[in-house]
Amino acid sequence: MPVLEKTTEIQPKTSKRKRTNWKKHLVHLFLLPALLFYVWFQVYPIFSAFLNSFFEWNGLRRGEFIGLGNFVRLFTEAPFEETFYRALGHNVIFFIGTVLAKLIVAFLLALLINSKIRGKEFFKTVLFLPKLLSVIVVGFLFSLILNPTYGALNTFLRFIGLEELARPWLGDPNTALYTIILVNGWYGLGFAVLIFLAGLQAIPSEIYDAAKMDGASGFTMLMKMTIPLAMPSIMVMTILTFIGAFETFELIFAMQGSQAGPYFSTDVLATFFYRLAFGSVDGGESIGLGSALAVVLFLMISSATAILLFFFKRKEYEQ
């Protein structure tokens, strides 16, 4: 009898465990729709780009398997080789320029807003407002503002007597890329300020009180305490800026078109990809070369992001 009792006691436990396991699997089933969407819209396009890059393409028709042929053409054949390195250089300039024009300015503004100034919320809202606009709208509006014939900027410069500074901002190869970087900086400034502000507000005020009592100057506190403690938000914004700079497309497309003129002076890897994959108005597309470039871009961004993450994580541990 005691044995029987024991058996009857065990049986419900086993079935309960089974039920628990089954429920666990049911939870996985609920993830299936999201997983399907992810696979369909994220994994499949990446996989198909990989696949397409190994084939020869005649217009829209897939031809023979050519292995790394498209990659070899991309890196050795004119004009692709020259265009690739020029565009890559512009992406690097875009990243550095955005760090200078957006991240540093945003950090300084976040420091200012985090201090005891009046109208914090107003400044936060005003700085974030551009982000509410579509990037295409921003590109269009700035194209009008920067128009050399009737643009507001040159008109203003002429009005205040600085006519010598008026120039075709987007038509001069020496200023076009930097102008777009500044517009991009203006557009993303508010978002960067909010991220930095969140990082700064997470630093306990007691640390500053203690440092002040020890006689630390404002600059010392900034360098030795604020920046190291705000490193997680700096890390997030640097990585986002890096990815954004190497994927940048919409603003350049909206302001300069897919040719990224004048004479490729604003050409980046994404506009180069667009021209390769979709051609111009007159055609000339090459899906194979475009896919090869997309694969290279994917590998570059993912590996560089991994290196950046490793670098920042190590910095965090050191602190």
Added chain:
Amino acid sequence: MSKQQIAKVEAIVTVRRMGVWLFSAVLMLVLSACSSGTSTSAPGEQNAAQPQQQPAAEEAKKDPVELVMYSWRPEDKEAYGKFISEFEKQHEHIKVKFRSFKSTEYNTILTNSLTSGTGVDIVQLRPYSGATSVADAGYLLPIDDAKGVKDIPQSYLDAARGSDNKVYGVPLSINSAVIFYNKQLFEENNLQPPTTWDELLQVSQALQQKGIVPIAQAGKAAYLLSIAHSVLGPSAYGGEEYVQKLLTGEINLTDAAFKESIKRMKDLEPYFPPDFIAIDDKDAQALFYTGKAAMYINGSYRLETFEKQNPGMPIDILPALAKEKGGETPMINWVDGSYGIAKATKHPEEAKLFIEFLASKEFGQMFSDDLNRLSAIPGVTPKHPLVQKMTQLSEKSMTSYMMLVHFGEGTPTTKTTFEDSLQGLYINKLTVDQVAEAAQASADKWFKPKK
């Protein structure tokens, strides 16, 4: 079994049922996605099934059908509304929806629609190599046997052929690259319209001295430079004879006369608007139709734009410049796109009816009258005096838009390479020789001289 245990068992059964239903729903979703993917990604399959569907389609002939047509000319929407209503009067069960997209984005949108096999029945095709690549990829139905197609001149049909030599599109219109000029400004300043390079320079200097922008040229979109070159270039290299020499390989794009034509483009820069490389075509158009500029170079399709923007404006046109005084002044012509049938259309019969309408003289006449353009359909008499003039000038002397018609292949196309290089010339990144060499290097990759 206690009540509590029964309740638990019921709960488990309910949850299990829910799981089965959920799984079934997800499975159906996946299967339906897969099946639709199969049917849309293989347009050929649908076509293979068409003979079986035909009897049913004939039975349901009068069932309402909607055809979607794509175009890269949003500015023609109103006119097409009128053309389509004429067609719909003749075929009451067919409705045609005109969807237009920005020209620079059109190729991408069309590629997406054709590869997914959805969204479009009637396709506006880019001319020459643009149409060939879409046809060769198997996204179009041949239309050789459509009524009216055989009557269209072969040289026009060449703009819509596949590599298999079949016709895949009804040529829409003949475009001419011309110099538009403001007659009033010329008369007020006692100037004669130029016919040679030297005369163009003299006229431009005189206009500039009067504070008038001589030529409203935009350079932000590089294709505008290529069109301008097609009109100005013959002043250096002549007309069709020179084009034939290039096509037979007797000379190439690094020839001295061709280089001279590039140099002349650069020499004309002082007579373009300030910072012209940064201005859009719309800005250049505005300079012309507001009377601030005296000349404007582009396709004949801009005539309608100017007449809409400034109806009373006294405009005239000039063909390409002659090599010497009294020499040939050829009209630079090309077929500007055509309309074909997407192979994935669910209504091939109705689409063919619409294509036959587009190939009819009735449509050609309406098209020419309403849009002030030269129709590719034979027997159409242009109503507009300037379009009539273009027809007469074309009959007198004509050559093709060389870069578009003969050098529109390659990745990027030789035409694109040439016009981008011209932009490089204007911002002093390239020399005249480098522009010619870049164009020839691009042509060397694919161009085979005619024997």
